[in-house]
Amino acid sequence: MQEDYIKIIFGLKLKQIRAEKNLSLFGLSKLSGLSKSYLNEIENGKKYPKPDKISILSEKLDVPYDQMVSLKLDKNLAPIGDLLQSKILKEIPLDLFGIKESTLIDIVANAPAKVNAFISTIIEIAQNYSFSRESFFLASVRSFQQANNNYFDELEQQVLKFVEAYQIDFKQPITSSELEEILVEEYGYSIQSNELDKYEALGTLRTVFIPRTKTLLLANAIDEAQRTFIYAKEIAYNFLNISDRLYTFPWIKFDSFDQVLNNFYASYFAGALILSKEKLSRQLTEIFEKKTFDTTLFLKAINDFNASPESFYQRLTNILPKEFNIQNLYFLRFTHEAGSDVYNLKKELHLSHQHSPHANETNEFYCRRWVSLQVLNSISTTKKEHEFAVQILNYKSDGLKYLVFSSATKDPFKENHYRSISIGLLINKQLHRKLHFLADEGIVTKDVGVTCQRCAIENCEVRKSPATLLEKSIKNKKIEQIVEELNRKFS
Template sequence: MNYESFNKNTLEEEYIRLVFGLKLKQIRTDKNLSLFGLAKLTGLSKSYLNEIEKGKKYPKTDKIVILSEKLEVPYDHLVSLKLDKNLAPIGEILQSKILKEIPLDLFGIQENNLIDIIANAPAKVNAFISTIIKIAQNYNLTRESFFLAALRSYQEAHNNYFEDIETKVTDFIKAYQINPNKPITSKDLEEILIEEYGYTIDSEELSKHQKLSELRNIYIPKNKTLLVYNDINEAQKTFIFAKEIAYNYLQIENRLYTFPWIKFESFDQVLNNFIASYFAGALIIPKDNLAQKLTHLFSLQTWQPIQLHKIIRSYNCSDETFYQRLTNILPKHFNIKNLFFLRFTHKEGSPVHRLSKELHITQQQSPHANRNNEHYCRRWIAIKTIQDLETSKEKKSAYGIQISSYENSQKEYLVLSAATADPFKEKINRSVSIGMLLSPHLKRKLHFFDEDTFIKKTVGVTCETCAVQNCNERVAEPYILMKQSRNKEIENTVENIIQSYT
């Protein structure tokens, strides 16, 4: 896929035309002239002037002279690329690379349509852009987080299921005679990388560089060498090799070269990284095999967590890979679409839990990332599993399940969570969770579901916004809620005073 629709020259020409059009429209409206009136004043056709204002045409020198004289505006001002202060944010956006980088085609938006929108309502678009910039600054929104948000929206728009990638995985399994009913190993995939794609696998070099201890692998395209950290486990190695196969089998050239990635050049690389990861997850956990096992699990009359663990351990994968694969299969094969996926990280001894990954299918369930200086609710099973892991040093992992009932809401979620230590970051632990809305449909699907079976907790979003009384897990006062309450009291008092005088 290629979403960089503009080449540099085209973008510059588009920008020059649009700036001239924006200026002309602003001058015309400041003088209370209609397009018809401007046409009558200058002798230029109304349709021609309309196309200039929309950024579709750039007038020749003689026409600019006419516009300059009739509108009493200096020629140099008209042709300058500098916009007035009230339109400056639009100019900055258009002159930057953002139009090249935003994956407009991904959401069915054509660049020309966007130009028309900007040209038709420059003041409103300017205000909107300024608002977005201010919000981004307040929430420390980086280019990286912007692209990841765009990718997440793309996943959610497709219920995180991509038939074309699933089909490619099925074709690959058939072409390379892989048994989808047996766990795939790193050796199986390493052989394909070496024999089919000419890879050299080096498990020694990366471990020599202490500063790179957080990296799992580096790919060197010049000689097809894959440097792999020698201390990764079998599941991690299998996933890395599966991603490399994806890049080659799908013929993806614009790619990232490290895992986890440390920088990117374009949205294409972020998108292609997702495609390769999706392919890897689908290869390690084939859809039909997983759907069959989940069907059996859901048919059980009582909740048997050991059966879920058996399913997870039947694949050569991490808990995170398995939980993420559930977000592909549950919406498509079981019509369970009201669900969310969360990954939290926590440094031991820190009061802060960081929401580092999230996905929301169908509904925008809480929580969300970028809560500035607020403390996420400690009643979530996602955080409790991390606490369980940290208080029991013998454990390599911790698991939990609960019904989360959101305060001031009728919605309840059945949430499963698993926590493990981060193998590459000292004293960092993380949990992955999947939550499913407790709808009548879900209860019919899960034969084992019985509310008395599972711990049920009323949860908030953050301590600062939570009204739950006598909460033993609270780590901060609900000052945001208290402020809202005070403002409401003031509002009601003022309203009563006004009413008393009428």
């Protein structure tokens, strides 16, 4: 590995960590006792600190030493690392365009999030055979979320301004009635709840907004939590002065990427308004400090807010990376029809890097040992309102373990349809430091795969397909080894 490459990567990681902590170079200098000029040279890839200096930075920034010195990059920086490590910068005649290689590296070093979002989007496009305009826009938003660890401080501050301006009591669950009053009195909305149900063809459409008359049409089937979230999104559009927006929920069409991005902004604002960061952080701290996992306390945290389990788990993806420095996590939403053997992965988000459970070819079977699918099976037979479970999933193929929380609820718009929401946290030294209950023997550990076709678990009682793709991969590796031996033999 080239020495310059190692310096650049360490500098990028340090700059990223500093930015996540909202520290200036001056602030990091005061915190660590290292000079501002020295830190600046490190971040720009000019110098590599000695072990004692790295130990100081590790301690003051609350980041494990091994994580700081590792050349393995998380998802935020991996594409940049691939770019720097490849020969592409040597092969492109940059001088013909008046560009110096050092200048290009400086651009990468000084704007890694923007560069990575672009590279990640291009990579994701290349990995999809039939990439629609819709998929492109959604992939771009996911890359944007991942590049920012799914935390947007400006939106968080806007929520606090709104709460102060409208005297919202953050100590109490926010109700739809108080948000409806603001929409009607402040923004001139007219709200009707009996129109959409007249049209059977609208299916699961929950809202339609008519901008000319500021009329919001709601489906009768939505519950209190959904109504509150919908109102909070409408408030976001108005309070943030967003005019280029989508007019249905869920959306059925869009005209530009800005509409998709603004929809994300409004949803983020709504989640941050309904689920107070301060209150939820206190509850999570109480849960994490216990020596055993307290299911009752976790479910109480969900029920303390006027929000759906999905909104709660989504909010965790904002708060865990920011407030607890737990940055290696994933979010999944599955749907399932009772009695069928089909599980559809409808939404996913991966922070720091691509984690083991992720979308695959549609003709593969997701691992039936996943807790995400098990809670779906349970709720479809018990008919409970909320099915919850926590497990440790051990992916033996890649040596990674995840602590996974999963909730399943009924789909109010489809008979005999259910959905599960899961958040998985990579078990590493950092998670052991933050979660004191990881050694709880009451948490079941299961060996799992990603899909049956790629799984090496023998005699699996819930296997739906032979490990055809795994066997093909093993066969190809064997062929490669023989070819290499033949090359050595006859060279």
